[in-house]
Amino acid sequence: MKTIRCQIEKVTPFNDAVYQVLLKPETAFDFKAGQYLSVVMGEKDKRPFSIASAPNAELIELHIGAAISESYPMQVVERLKTSTHIDIEAPAGDAYLRSDSHRPRILIAGGTGFSYIKSIVEQQIANGETVNTKFYWGCRNEDAMYYQEIARKWHTENEWLEFIPTIEEVSETWQGKQANLLEQIKHDFISLNGYDIYIAGRFDMVGAARELFRELGVEEAHLYGDAFAFIK
Incomplete structure:
Protein backbone atom coordinates (compact mmCIF):
# COMPACT_ATOMS: atom_id res chain seq x y z
CA MET A 1 0.00 0.00 0.00
CA LYS A 2 1.06 3.57 -0.53
CA THR A 3 -0.02 6.84 1.07
CA ILE A 4 -1.93 9.14 -1.26
CA ARG A 5 -3.10 12.69 -0.64
CA CYS A 6 -6.71 13.29 -1.68
CA GLN A 7 -8.77 16.41 -2.15
CA ILE A 8 -12.15 16.11 -0.42
CA GLU A 9 -14.68 16.86 -3.15
CA LYS A 10 -17.95 16.09 -1.40
CA VAL A 11 -19.40 14.78 1.86
CA THR A 12 -23.18 14.40 1.70
CA PRO A 13 -25.70 12.28 3.61
CA PHE A 14 -27.65 9.57 1.81
CA ASN A 15 -29.88 9.44 4.88
CA ASP A 16 -29.51 10.10 8.62
CA ALA A 17 -27.02 7.24 9.02
CA VAL A 18 -24.94 6.93 5.82
CA TYR A 19 -22.68 9.46 4.11
CA GLN A 20 -21.36 9.53 0.57
CA VAL A 21 -17.75 10.74 0.31
CA LEU A 22 -16.02 11.67 -2.95
CA LEU A 23 -12.24 12.03 -2.99
CA LYS A 24 -9.92 13.17 -5.79
CA PRO A 25 -6.48 11.55 -5.46
CA GLU A 26 -3.50 13.80 -6.19
CA THR A 27 -1.67 10.72 -7.49
CA ALA A 28 -3.38 8.07 -9.58
CA PHE A 29 -3.28 4.56 -8.15
CA ASP A 30 -4.38 1.16 -9.37
CA PHE A 31 -6.83 -1.00 -7.45
CA LYS A 32 -9.15 -3.88 -8.17
CA ALA A 33 -12.94 -3.78 -7.88
CA GLY A 34 -13.82 -4.92 -4.36
CA GLN A 35 -10.68 -3.65 -2.63
CA TYR A 36 -10.61 -1.13 0.21
CA LEU A 37 -8.57 1.82 1.46
CA SER A 38 -7.74 3.21 4.88
CA VAL A 39 -8.35 6.81 5.89
CA VAL A 40 -5.32 8.05 7.81
CA MET A 41 -6.56 9.69 11.01
CA GLY A 42 -3.16 9.49 12.73
CA GLU A 43 0.18 7.73 12.51
CA LYS A 44 -1.25 4.62 14.16
CA ASP A 45 -4.92 5.28 13.43
CA LYS A 46 -5.95 4.08 9.96
CA ARG A 47 -9.59 3.23 9.35
CA PRO A 48 -10.70 0.91 6.52
CA PHE A 49 -13.58 1.54 4.11
CA SER A 50 -14.57 -0.27 0.93
CA ILE A 51 -14.02 1.65 -2.29
CA ALA A 52 -17.48 2.08 -3.81
CA SER A 53 -16.27 3.29 -7.20
CA ALA A 54 -14.95 1.07 -9.98
CA PRO A 55 -11.27 1.32 -10.94
CA ASN A 56 -12.09 3.35 -14.08
CA ALA A 57 -13.78 6.18 -12.14
CA GLU A 58 -12.20 9.62 -11.85
CA LEU A 59 -13.16 10.06 -8.19
CA ILE A 60 -12.89 7.65 -5.27
CA GLU A 61 -16.26 7.03 -3.64
CA LEU A 62 -16.85 5.82 -0.08
CA HIS A 63 -20.06 5.07 1.83
CA ILE A 64 -19.61 5.62 5.56
CA GLY A 65 -22.27 4.41 7.98
CA ALA A 66 -22.14 6.85 10.88
CA ALA A 67 -25.28 7.16 12.96
CA ILE A 68 -23.87 7.90 16.43
CA SER A 69 -22.17 11.25 17.06
CA GLU A 70 -18.93 10.08 18.70
CA SER A 71 -18.67 6.74 16.93
CA TYR A 72 -15.57 5.45 15.17
CA PRO A 73 -16.94 6.18 11.65
CA MET A 74 -18.53 9.52 12.59
CA GLN A 75 -15.13 10.78 13.71
CA VAL A 76 -13.96 10.17 10.14
CA VAL A 77 -17.00 11.97 8.69
CA GLU A 78 -16.38 14.99 10.94
CA ARG A 79 -12.72 15.10 9.89
CA LEU A 80 -13.73 14.97 6.24
CA LYS A 81 -16.36 17.68 6.68
CA THR A 82 -13.88 20.09 8.25
CA SER A 83 -10.84 19.44 6.03
CA THR A 84 -9.91 20.14 2.42
CA HIS A 85 -7.56 17.15 2.08
CA ILE A 86 -7.05 13.76 3.66
CA ASP A 87 -4.41 11.04 3.36
CA ILE A 88 -5.40 7.50 2.46
CA GLU A 89 -3.50 4.23 2.24
CA ALA A 90 -4.47 2.04 -0.70
CA PRO A 91 -5.18 -0.45 -2.04
CA ALA A 92 -5.82 -3.39 0.29
CA GLY A 93 -7.95 -6.52 0.32
CA ASP A 94 -8.06 -9.92 -1.34
CA ALA A 95 -11.83 -10.15 -1.95
CA TYR A 96 -11.67 -8.43 -5.33
CA LEU A 97 -13.60 -9.38 -8.47
CA ARG A 98 -12.26 -12.46 -10.26
CA SER A 99 -13.12 -11.42 -13.82
CA ASP A 100 -11.43 -14.47 -15.30
CA SER A 101 -13.97 -16.75 -13.62
CA HIS A 102 -17.12 -17.59 -15.58
CA ARG A 103 -18.91 -19.33 -12.72
CA PRO A 104 -22.28 -17.79 -11.74
Whole structure:
Protein backbone atom coordinates (compact mmCIF):
# COMPACT_ATOMS: atom_id res chain seq x y z
CA MET A 1 0.00 0.00 0.00
CA LYS A 2 1.06 3.57 -0.53
CA THR A 3 -0.02 6.84 1.07
CA ILE A 4 -1.93 9.14 -1.26
CA ARG A 5 -3.10 12.69 -0.64
CA CYS A 6 -6.71 13.29 -1.68
CA GLN A 7 -8.77 16.41 -2.15
CA ILE A 8 -12.15 16.11 -0.42
CA GLU A 9 -14.68 16.86 -3.15
CA LYS A 10 -17.95 16.09 -1.40
CA VAL A 11 -19.40 14.78 1.86
CA THR A 12 -23.18 14.40 1.70
CA PRO A 13 -25.70 12.28 3.61
CA PHE A 14 -27.65 9.57 1.81
CA ASN A 15 -29.88 9.44 4.88
CA ASP A 16 -29.51 10.10 8.62
CA ALA A 17 -27.02 7.24 9.02
CA VAL A 18 -24.94 6.93 5.82
CA TYR A 19 -22.68 9.46 4.11
CA GLN A 20 -21.36 9.53 0.57
CA VAL A 21 -17.75 10.74 0.31
CA LEU A 22 -16.02 11.67 -2.95
CA LEU A 23 -12.24 12.03 -2.99
CA LYS A 24 -9.92 13.17 -5.79
CA PRO A 25 -6.48 11.55 -5.46
CA GLU A 26 -3.50 13.80 -6.19
CA THR A 27 -1.67 10.72 -7.49
CA ALA A 28 -3.38 8.07 -9.58
CA PHE A 29 -3.28 4.56 -8.15
CA ASP A 30 -4.38 1.16 -9.37
CA PHE A 31 -6.83 -1.00 -7.45
CA LYS A 32 -9.15 -3.88 -8.17
CA ALA A 33 -12.94 -3.78 -7.88
CA GLY A 34 -13.82 -4.92 -4.36
CA GLN A 35 -10.68 -3.65 -2.63
CA TYR A 36 -10.61 -1.13 0.21
CA LEU A 37 -8.57 1.82 1.46
CA SER A 38 -7.74 3.21 4.88
CA VAL A 39 -8.35 6.81 5.89
CA VAL A 40 -5.32 8.05 7.81
CA MET A 41 -6.56 9.69 11.01
CA GLY A 42 -3.16 9.49 12.73
CA GLU A 43 0.18 7.73 12.51
CA LYS A 44 -1.25 4.62 14.16
CA ASP A 45 -4.92 5.28 13.43
CA LYS A 46 -5.95 4.08 9.96
CA ARG A 47 -9.59 3.23 9.35
CA PRO A 48 -10.70 0.91 6.52
CA PHE A 49 -13.58 1.54 4.11
CA SER A 50 -14.57 -0.27 0.93
CA ILE A 51 -14.02 1.65 -2.29
CA ALA A 52 -17.48 2.08 -3.81
CA SER A 53 -16.27 3.29 -7.20
CA ALA A 54 -14.95 1.07 -9.98
CA PRO A 55 -11.27 1.32 -10.94
CA ASN A 56 -12.09 3.35 -14.08
CA ALA A 57 -13.78 6.18 -12.14
CA GLU A 58 -12.20 9.62 -11.85
CA LEU A 59 -13.16 10.06 -8.19
CA ILE A 60 -12.89 7.65 -5.27
CA GLU A 61 -16.26 7.03 -3.64
CA LEU A 62 -16.85 5.82 -0.08
CA HIS A 63 -20.06 5.07 1.83
CA ILE A 64 -19.61 5.62 5.56
CA GLY A 65 -22.27 4.41 7.98
CA ALA A 66 -22.14 6.85 10.88
CA ALA A 67 -25.28 7.16 12.96
CA ILE A 68 -23.87 7.90 16.43
CA SER A 69 -22.17 11.25 17.06
CA GLU A 70 -18.93 10.08 18.70
CA SER A 71 -18.67 6.74 16.93
CA TYR A 72 -15.57 5.45 15.17
CA PRO A 73 -16.94 6.18 11.65
CA MET A 74 -18.53 9.52 12.59
CA GLN A 75 -15.13 10.78 13.71
CA VAL A 76 -13.96 10.17 10.14
CA VAL A 77 -17.00 11.97 8.69
CA GLU A 78 -16.38 14.99 10.94
CA ARG A 79 -12.72 15.10 9.89
CA LEU A 80 -13.73 14.97 6.24
CA LYS A 81 -16.36 17.68 6.68
CA THR A 82 -13.88 20.09 8.25
CA SER A 83 -10.84 19.44 6.03
CA THR A 84 -9.91 20.14 2.42
CA HIS A 85 -7.56 17.15 2.08
CA ILE A 86 -7.05 13.76 3.66
CA ASP A 87 -4.41 11.04 3.36
CA ILE A 88 -5.40 7.50 2.46
CA GLU A 89 -3.50 4.23 2.24
CA ALA A 90 -4.47 2.04 -0.70
CA PRO A 91 -5.18 -0.45 -2.04
CA ALA A 92 -5.82 -3.39 0.29
CA GLY A 93 -7.95 -6.52 0.32
CA ASP A 94 -8.06 -9.92 -1.34
CA ALA A 95 -11.83 -10.15 -1.95
CA TYR A 96 -11.67 -8.43 -5.33
CA LEU A 97 -13.60 -9.38 -8.47
CA ARG A 98 -12.26 -12.46 -10.26
CA SER A 99 -13.12 -11.42 -13.82
CA ASP A 100 -11.43 -14.47 -15.30
CA SER A 101 -13.97 -16.75 -13.62
CA HIS A 102 -17.12 -17.59 -15.58
CA ARG A 103 -18.91 -19.33 -12.72
CA PRO A 104 -22.28 -17.79 -11.74
CA ARG A 105 -21.94 -15.14 -9.03
CA ILE A 106 -23.84 -14.32 -5.87
CA LEU A 107 -23.18 -10.85 -4.46
CA ILE A 108 -24.32 -10.21 -0.87
CA ALA A 109 -24.41 -6.89 0.97
CA GLY A 110 -25.61 -6.12 4.45
CA GLY A 111 -26.20 -2.39 4.99
CA THR A 112 -23.23 -0.31 3.82
CA GLY A 113 -21.62 -3.49 2.52
CA PHE A 114 -23.35 -2.23 -0.63
CA SER A 115 -20.29 -0.04 -1.28
CA TYR A 116 -18.15 -3.14 -1.84
CA ILE A 117 -20.71 -4.65 -4.19
CA LYS A 118 -21.15 -1.38 -6.10
CA SER A 119 -17.51 -1.41 -7.19
CA ILE A 120 -17.79 -5.01 -8.35
CA VAL A 121 -21.03 -4.52 -10.32
CA GLU A 122 -19.81 -1.33 -11.99
CA GLN A 123 -16.63 -3.12 -13.01
CA GLN A 124 -18.62 -6.03 -14.45
CA ILE A 125 -20.62 -3.51 -16.48
CA ALA A 126 -17.49 -1.64 -17.61
CA ASN A 127 -15.87 -4.92 -18.68
CA GLY A 128 -18.95 -6.00 -20.63
CA GLU A 129 -19.21 -9.15 -18.51
CA THR A 130 -22.43 -11.14 -18.73
CA VAL A 131 -21.85 -13.80 -16.08
CA ASN A 132 -25.15 -14.71 -14.42
CA THR A 133 -25.22 -12.67 -11.19
CA LYS A 134 -27.67 -12.52 -8.30
CA PHE A 135 -27.29 -9.52 -5.98
CA TYR A 136 -28.85 -9.67 -2.50
CA TRP A 137 -28.96 -6.48 -0.43
CA GLY A 138 -30.35 -6.79 3.07
CA CYS A 139 -31.32 -3.86 5.31
CA ARG A 140 -33.47 -3.25 8.37
CA ASN A 141 -35.99 -1.11 6.46
CA GLU A 142 -36.39 0.69 3.14
CA ASP A 143 -34.91 3.96 4.43
CA ALA A 144 -31.68 2.09 5.18
CA MET A 145 -31.46 0.92 1.55
CA TYR A 146 -29.87 4.22 0.66
CA TYR A 147 -28.91 3.53 -2.99
CA GLN A 148 -31.85 1.37 -4.00
CA GLU A 149 -32.36 3.50 -7.12
CA ILE A 150 -29.04 2.58 -8.73
CA ALA A 151 -29.38 -1.11 -7.82
CA ARG A 152 -32.81 -1.29 -9.47
CA LYS A 153 -31.35 0.46 -12.52
CA TRP A 154 -28.67 -2.24 -12.82
CA HIS A 155 -31.41 -4.87 -12.65
CA THR A 156 -33.45 -3.19 -15.39
CA GLU A 157 -30.58 -2.48 -17.76
CA ASN A 158 -28.58 -5.74 -17.48
CA GLU A 159 -30.27 -9.05 -18.27
CA TRP A 160 -27.50 -11.01 -16.55
CA LEU A 161 -28.04 -9.29 -13.17
CA GLU A 162 -30.93 -9.95 -10.79
CA PHE A 163 -31.31 -7.58 -7.83
CA ILE A 164 -33.05 -9.11 -4.79
CA PRO A 165 -33.70 -6.38 -2.18
CA THR A 166 -34.55 -7.78 1.25
CA ILE A 167 -35.74 -5.86 4.30
CA GLU A 168 -37.08 -6.92 7.69
CA GLU A 169 -39.54 -4.07 8.34
CA VAL A 170 -41.71 -3.44 5.28
CA SER A 171 -43.93 -0.51 4.34
CA GLU A 172 -47.08 -0.61 2.20
CA THR A 173 -45.13 0.58 -0.85
CA TRP A 174 -42.26 -1.90 -0.54
CA GLN A 175 -41.35 -3.86 -3.68
CA GLY A 176 -39.07 -6.69 -2.68
CA LYS A 177 -38.62 -9.48 -0.17
CA GLN A 178 -39.55 -9.29 3.51
CA ALA A 179 -37.05 -11.46 5.36
CA ASN A 180 -33.77 -11.63 7.12
CA LEU A 181 -31.03 -11.53 4.46
CA LEU A 182 -29.52 -14.93 5.28
CA GLU A 183 -32.93 -16.55 5.68
CA GLN A 184 -33.82 -15.36 2.18
CA ILE A 185 -30.65 -16.89 0.71
CA LYS A 186 -31.32 -20.16 2.56
CA HIS A 187 -34.84 -20.14 1.11
CA ASP A 188 -33.59 -19.55 -2.45
CA PHE A 189 -30.77 -22.11 -2.66
CA ILE A 190 -30.57 -25.84 -2.04
CA SER A 191 -26.82 -25.79 -2.75
CA LEU A 192 -24.17 -23.08 -3.20
CA ASN A 193 -21.74 -25.45 -4.89
CA GLY A 194 -20.54 -24.03 -8.20
CA TYR A 195 -20.93 -20.33 -7.33
CA ASP A 196 -18.46 -17.51 -6.79
CA ILE A 197 -19.77 -15.63 -3.74
CA TYR A 198 -18.79 -12.09 -2.72
CA ILE A 199 -19.97 -10.76 0.65
CA ALA A 200 -19.64 -7.64 2.78
CA GLY A 201 -21.40 -6.35 5.88
CA ARG A 202 -21.09 -6.44 9.65
CA PHE A 203 -18.64 -9.05 10.88
CA ASP A 204 -21.31 -10.95 12.81
CA MET A 205 -23.48 -11.22 9.69
CA VAL A 206 -20.56 -12.35 7.52
CA GLY A 207 -19.52 -14.94 10.12
CA ALA A 208 -23.08 -16.30 10.34
CA ALA A 209 -23.25 -16.37 6.54
CA ARG A 210 -20.15 -18.54 6.30
CA GLU A 211 -21.65 -21.07 8.73
CA LEU A 212 -24.88 -21.19 6.72
CA PHE A 213 -23.03 -21.44 3.42
CA ARG A 214 -21.00 -24.37 4.71
CA GLU A 215 -24.27 -26.18 5.35
CA LEU A 216 -25.21 -25.42 1.72
CA GLY A 217 -21.99 -26.87 0.28
CA VAL A 218 -20.09 -23.68 -0.50
CA GLU A 219 -16.62 -24.10 -1.98
CA GLU A 220 -14.68 -21.82 0.38
CA ALA A 221 -11.95 -21.13 -2.18
CA HIS A 222 -14.71 -19.30 -4.09
CA LEU A 223 -16.11 -17.39 -1.08
CA TYR A 224 -14.72 -13.87 -1.02
CA GLY A 225 -15.00 -11.39 1.84
CA ASP A 226 -12.28 -9.38 3.55
CA ALA A 227 -14.08 -9.79 6.87
CA PHE A 228 -12.94 -13.42 6.95
CA ALA A 229 -9.37 -12.26 7.59
CA PHE A 230 -10.57 -10.82 10.92
CA ILE A 231 -13.05 -13.49 12.06
CA LYS A 232 -11.08 -16.71 11.63
